[in-house]
Amino acid sequence: MTAVEPDTAQRLPITTDGDVVRVRQAVRALAQGARLSLVDQTKLVTAASELARNTLIYGGGGEAVLSELADGRRTGVRVEFRDDGPGIPDLDQAMTDGWTSGSGLGLGLSGARRLVEQFAIDTAPGAGTRVTIASWSR
Amino acid sequence: MDAVPILKLGSTLLVSIQIDLQDQTALQLQEDLAERITQTGARGVLIDISGLEIVDSFIGRMLSSIAGISRVLDATTVVVGMRPAVAITMVELGLSLDGVRTALDVEKGLRMLRPADTTSPEALLLGLDADRA
Numbered sequence: 001m002t003a004v005e006p007d008t009a010q011r012l013p014i015t016t017d018g019d020v021v022r023v024r025q026a027v028r029a030l031a032q033g034a035r036l037s038l039v040d041q042t043k044l045v046t047a048a049s050e051l052a053r054n055t056l057i058y059g060g061g062g063e064a065v066l067s068e069l070a071d072g073r074r075t076g077v078r079v080e081f082r083d084d085g086p087g088i089p090d091l092d093q094a095m096t097d098g099w100t101s102g103s104g105l106g107l108g109l110s111g112a113r114r115l116v117e118q119f120a121i122d123t124a125p126g127a128g129t130r131v132t133i134a135s136w137s138r
Numbered sequence: 139m140d141a142v143p144i145l146k147l148g149s150t151l152l153v154s155i156q157i158d159l160q161d162q163t164a165l166q167l168q169e170d171l172a173e174r175i176t177q178t179g180a181r182g183v184l185i186d187i188s189g190l191e192i193v194d195s196f197i198g199r200m201l202s203s204i205a206g207i208s209r210v211l212d213a214t215t216v217v218v219g220m221r222p223a224v225a226i227t228m229v230e231l232g233l234s235l236d237g238v239r240t241a242l243d244v245e246k247g248l249r250m251l252r253p254a255d256t257t258s259p260e261a262l263l264l265g266l267d268a269d270r271a
Contacts, residue, residue, distance in 0.1 A: 017161045020160070021160055024191075024192065039223045039227070041223075042191065042221075042223040042224060042226070042227045043230065045191065045192050046192045046228075049192060050194055050231075107195045107232045111232050112231075114230050114232070115230060
């Protein structure tokens, strides 16, 4: 993904329920600033909420790194979720609607991917998980 | 952690969620509602979510659970006030709110829960006795 401005990156810890709420609020503020449409803001914040909860529950906690994006014409928001948890052994399975290793609905990863413009995941057993999402103004 | 207040109007319990819900607060609301339904014998639960900026899978599951719990306690749940952007996002996320009845606003929701007795507080609030006169 293009043209990140590292100076503006915000790092937020994800170790409690309250942190998930704070991540949502920070993503909302950036999405408004980047002039995403209301629907796109709502989708990005919802995706961030799912992924922050995954970081907390499955990753055992971690952090979110929020950045503003610009490619000259459009502005956007990128959020990276990082944890040093157990990683995801079978990514295809984890990306399937309805599949869950825990008590959730199994919509977190697969649903979040549908809600954003860009989605990337980097994980391996024992190596933690990094999920990056981004959405842009139209 | 703030609790979500539950108001009683006749045989209906009213909940208006005005805060960004933490998962624990959502679970607490579920328990509090079950408790209040059995305590009061309420027949209806009206949940206003017009203050919610998102409904993610956790909150969606909470709404479905509340509807299910109410049903087995002999009460009907209606969720009202969902914002359009929230509806679009929720469907795309894959949430269907199984078993949850919805209405556009509080007034329409109360009408869905309309008690037979036109002198009930809910009916008076809706002016149903005046409709009859």
